[in-house]
Amino acid sequence: MDTSSPPPPRDDTQVNGVPATTPPSRSPLARDDEPDNVERERKRDDEEGDDGLRPACGSDVSLPQILREVDSFLRRGAPFGGESSSGYAEAPMTIELLCERVESAIGRYSSGSRLGCDPDDEACLFDSISRLSRLTNKLESASSKESSQGVQVLSRTSSVLQRAMLFLEDELRWSLDRQLRTNNELESKSIKAKPSFNLVCEPDRCLLEPNSEEDELLPVFSPEMVSRMNRICSSMIEAGYETECCIVYSVSRRNVFKSALTKLGLENMNMDDVQRMPWESLEGEIRTWISVIKQCATDLFPAERNLCESVFSSSPQISRSLFSNLVRSVAIQLLNFAEAVVLTRRAAEKLFKFLDMYETLRDLVSSFDESYDPDAAGEVRAEILAAKTRMAEAVVKIFCDLENSIKSDNGRTPVPSGAVHPLIRYTMNYLKYAYEYKETLEQVFREHQDGSSNDNNENESTSSDHKEAKFKVANGDGESSPFDKELLTVMDLLDANLDMKSKLYRDPALHYIFLMNNGRYILQKIKSSPEIHKMMGDTWCRKRSSDLRHYHKSYQRETLSRLLQCLSHEGLMVSGKVSKQALKEKFKTFNAMFDEIHKTQSMWVVNDEQMQSELRVSVAAVVTPAYRSFLGRFSQYLDSGRQSEKYIKYQPEDIEGLIEDLFDGNALSMARRKT
Structure with missing residues (x-):
């Protein structure tokens, strides 16, 4: 029925020979000046018994009297059938008067006014509709339908009740959508603090207007508006129009949430949209999604639950159902995005955004557990848990892909200058950042382990035992989480990969410089993360430090052993005298060898300044004293002048200065020294 063009009020001047009860100049549901309210009339009627039912006739019949007589009629036995009792003959007069009052009021409201301008008139209307609902329910009994009079009266009340329900449905829709329309007109952008509202009556309209221009994501209703919607919904449910009421409420609130999500920047993307989106763009969408x-968990859902419980306070089951369905519709849109993200191509750089999404879903589940009735949120919670589980599986697979990438890195080209390998640098920074999510990762791996514990075969069990044993050796502690074991596995893989790559260097000295650079980098990264340091343990760190000292000594041996042989006395003495020719060869060989070391190792890289300084000091501490001693003892045996300058190329101070050029990664250092 089209409520925008209601039928005109009945223009009968009489009802069953009785003059119409409401003069045109007065409100259809006016209480006249009756001093007693409906409740007092009802009490008086109860005291008088059946004799209190009087025919409702004459123009002075007030609404309270009509309602009192209807209540008395409702308390009697089966009408229009079965036993007959006094008063039933006059009952249709009262019912007709009630119907006309309701029709007249609806006609006036439908012509332009809205509920809310006259609270007293509004209360009368709801009281009248309530009696009309109860009348219709009573008249629908089988005994009433056996009487032609009963059928006729039932037809009349049902028709008016249907019109009343269409009117209330329209009022409910208007009330729910009023502020949404206002917000759309203002083109709102963000959520604000809840403003207060004033009840403003305009000609033929009664609107709720905000006191400020601040906008909100969800329309905020005044207590008066909430109370009015509560009475509307209660009336519709009482009349058997529960389905229509719920449809209006659900459609309106879903539209409100759709508008709110749009304002928050959430786009409704399908699976293909997400799959085609570049990762850089998808990262932004994930931030918006989070x-x-x-926003939903802290603001929107709680506000919606409060509104739903207030509007349907008399029907808690309906309230729970409506709220659950609304939240589920919003959750499906949000979870569909998460599902699409999970199905994108796996990559190591996605781990941390996936962890952010996992944490968001985890916190959302906690919010439901703390704030909502299981009956109202059980289904939604189950879907969120399923999405969280899929996100956890994706996180585990991405982390395992890191292990696989280390295993498959079989490059045969050594890193120039023995610098830190990009794989080592990337993996250690990755692990350090991952440990900022330690609690979350531990939870993820524990859930994954628990979920797949029944599927472990014997090899997997052996592997797990092996990881546990290695953890105890490294940490001296039997306590470890699944994520700790995975981290230890990554470290083992890095060690194996590092050892393989160090063998690509033909120069043994550079081999050890490479191991020192990478070993030092790993150790410093471990120590800079207290949690990783604690997990790996002091025993592991001491062993790493011992390995670095071993690499250092091995480098010195490979670099300086042949250089120091040039400064030995062996082969200089011939027949008890210093052989000038042998001495010249010694100086010549030393100069050439030192030049080669300086030229080559100045291009080598040691990024850690402390280790760089330690290496230079150790070289200088060995070479400079030996060279100073050799030069002081044997330089006199060379003729002064050109011969001396030809073979004695460096002074001890020059040696010390040139050693400072080592490990700078600068091929021009020698050229600068010569100029």
């Missing part, structure tokens, strides 16, 4: 879920 923000929207947090």
Whole structure:
């Protein structure tokens, strides 16, 4: 029925020979000046018994009297059938008067006015509709339908009740959508603090207007508006129009949430849209998604639950059902995005955004557990848990892909200058950052382990035992989480990969410089992360430090052993005298060898300044004293002048200065020294 063009009020001047009860100049549901309210009339009627039912006739019949007589009629036995009792003959007069009052009021409201301008008139209307609902329910009994009079009266009340329900349905829709329309007109952008509202009556309209221009994501209703919607919904449910009421409410609130999510920047993307989106763009969408879920959990869902419980306070089951369905519809849109993200191509750089999404879903589940009735949120919670589980599986697979990438890195080209390998640098920074999510990763791996514990075969069990044993050796502690074991596995893989790559260097000295650079980098990264340091343990760190000292000594041996042989006395003495020719060869060989070391190792890289300084000091501490001693003892045996300058190329101070050029990664250092 089209409520925008209601039928005109009945223009009968009489009802069953009785003049119409409401003069045109007065409100259809006016209480006249009756001093007694409906409740007092009802009490008086109860005291008088059946004799209190009087025919409702004459123009002075007030609404309270009509309602009192209807209540008395409702308390009697089966009408229009079965036993007959006094008063039933006059009952249709009262019912007709009630119907006309309701029709007249609806006609006036439908012509332009809205509920809310006259609270007293509004209360009368709801009281009248309530009696009309109860009348219709009573008249629908089988005994009433056996009487032609009963059928006729039932037809009349049902028709008016249907019109009343269409009117209330329209009022409910208007009330729910009023502020949404206002917000759309203002093109709102963000959520604000809840403003207060004034009840403003305009000609033929009664609107709720905000006191400020601040906008909100969800329309905020005044207590008066909430109370009015509560009475509307209660009336519709009482009349058997529960389905229509719920449809209006659900459609309106879903539209409100759709508008709110749009304002928050959430786009309704399908699976293909997400799959085609570049990762850089998808990261931004994930940030928006996380923000929207947090907004829903902290603001939107609680506000919606409060509104739903207030509007349907008399029907808690309906309230729970409506709220659950609304939240589920919003959750499906949000979870569909998470599902699409999970199905994108796996890559190591996605781990941390996936962890952010996992944490968001985890917190959302906690929010439901703390704030909502299981009956109202059980289904939604189950779907969120399923999405969280899929996100956890994706996180585990991405982390395992890191292990696989280390295993498959079989490059045969050594890193120039023995610098830190990009794989080592990337993996250690990755692990350090991952440990900022330690608690979350531990939870993820524990859930994954628990979920797949029944599927472990014997080899997997052996592997797990092996990891546990290695953890105890490294940490001296039997306590370890699944994520700790995975981290230890990554470290083992890095060690194996590092050892393989160090063998690509033909120069043994550079081999050890490479091991020192990478070993030092790993150790410093471990120590800079207290949690990783604690997990790996002091025993592991001491062993790493011992390995670095071993690499250092091995480098010195490979670099300086042949250089120091040039400064030995062996082969200089011939027949008890210093052989000038042998001496010249010694100086010549030393100069050439030192030049080669300086030229080559100046291009080598040691990024850690402390280790660089330690290496230079150790070289200088060995070479400079030996060279100073050799030069002081044997330089006199060379003729002064050109011969001396030809073979004695460096002074001890020059040696010390040139050693300072080592490990700078600068091929021009020798050229600068010569100029």
